[in-house]
Amino acid sequence: MSSINFEDYLAICNTKARYCRCLDEKDWEGYADVFTEDVILDTRGSGGDVVNGRDQLVPWVRASLESTATAHQVHSPEITLVDADTADVIWAMQDRVVWSEDRAKSTGFKGLVGYGHYRERYVRCSDGSWRIASTALTRLHMDMEPYQA
Amino acid sequence: MADMELIDAFVGISQVNAQFCRTLDGNDWAAFSSLLTEDFVLDVSEDNEEIATITGRDRAVEAIRQELDDATIAHHIHVPEIDLQGSEAYVVCAMQDEVIWAEPKDGVAALNGYGQYHQHFVRRNGQWQLARLRLTRIHLDKHRAQGGKP
Numbered sequence: 001m002s003s004i005n006f007e008d009y010l011a012i013c014n015t016k017a018r019y020c021r022c023l024d025e026k027d028w029e030g031y032a033d034v035f036t037e038d039v040i041l042d043t044r045g046s047g048g049d050v051v052n053g054r055d056q057l058v059p060w061v062r063a064s065l066e067s068t069a070t071a072h073q074v075h076s077p078e079i080t081l082v083d084a085d086t087a088d089v090i091w092a093m094q095d096r097v098v099w100s101e102d103r104a105k106s107t108g109f110k111g112l113v114g115y116g117h118y119r120e121r122y123v124r125c126s127d128g129s130w131r132i133a134s135t136a137l138t139r140l141h142m143d144m145e146p147y148q149a
Numbered sequence: 150m151a152d153m154e155l156i157d158a159f160v161g162i163s164q165v166n167a168q169f170c171r172t173l174d175g176n177d178w179a180a181f182s183s184l185l186t187e188d189f190v191l192d193v194s195e196d197n198e199e200i201a202t203i204t205g206r207d208r209a210v211e212a213i214r215q216e217l218d219d220a221t222i223a224h225h226i227h228v229p230e231i232d233l234q235g236s237e238a239y240v241v242c243a244m245q246d247e248v249i250w251a252e253p254k255d256g257v258a259a260l261n262g263y264g265q266y267h268q269h270f271v272r273r274n275g276q277w278q279l280a281r282l283r284l285t286r287i288h289l290d291k292h293r294a295q296g297g298k299p
Contacts, residue, residue: 005152006152006155006156006159007152007155010155010159010231013228013229014230014231016228017227017228017229017230017241017242017243018230020227020228020243021230021241021243021265024243024263024287025287069287069288070287070288071243071245071263071264071287071288072243073225073227073243073245074227074228075227075228077228096261096263096288096290098288098290
């Protein structure tokens with residue numbers, strides 16, 4: 001497959017930027033819209049699980065992060081076009097996570113600064129938008145911040 | 150052709166944001182000013198309620214200079230969402246900043262902040278310039294001064 005054209009490159013970047021912003025601002029409607037209906041989320045590489053389908057994914061992430069302050073950042077992507085409407089993308093990522101007082105007390109950790117990669121597949125949907133069809137998060141390092149009462 | 154316009158906007162805006170961070174962090178106020186339109190509007194009221202929206206490049210730069218000239222600062226701007234509308238663009242970017250105050254402020258020695266820059270860019274005479282900047286915060290880590298002064 002030839003290299004990606006710029007319009008598609010930018011559209012994929014916009015989708016991921018929106019993913020980060022909606023997640024961090026708890027805009028769950030906006031967050032849901034960046035995924036395909038049959039999306040697969042794999043966070044086993046970050047202490048999580050595999051979740052199938054947007055209708056399962058959004059409530060699962062929401063329950064986990066609703067009372068948590070998060071700031072997600074993604075860096076320069078590596079994009080490989082699979083076919084005209086499919087692209088595989090690897091993003092270096094960093095996140096700052098600060099848990100609620102209750103969760104910090106029960107886990108012994110106040111928060112973290114994490115480093116890792118998102119490995120994702122994007123597809124062009126019938127409305128022309130690029131959405132995330134699968135996403136896997138792996139970690140390089142997590143700086144854990146101990147909780148002190 | 151649509152592709153070329155997008156490339157021009159993406160590259161132009163990315164360059165302005167890179168220069169924005171570098172000239173701000175390097176306290177190069179003349180170069181920093183050149184990135185802004187004369188009628189530039191700055192809104193950092195979410196960070197500091199005492200600072201109302203500032204209209205005008207010279208007033209905005211002076212306010213930023215007074216606040217940050219003595220501090221050690223590092224700003225990062227991440228992947229933008231760009232809504233291109235001809236010679237204007239509405240952009241939202243994740244940002245992160247580190248600020249180490251020369252003297253602790255209210256017991257705070259340094260800040261690590263996370264948020265979004267909401268930007269309005271305009272292309273004038275072939276140059277992309279920043280016409281409006283609003284900062285919203287997701288999280289602010291405040292590092293307390295150790296010991297502190299009596």
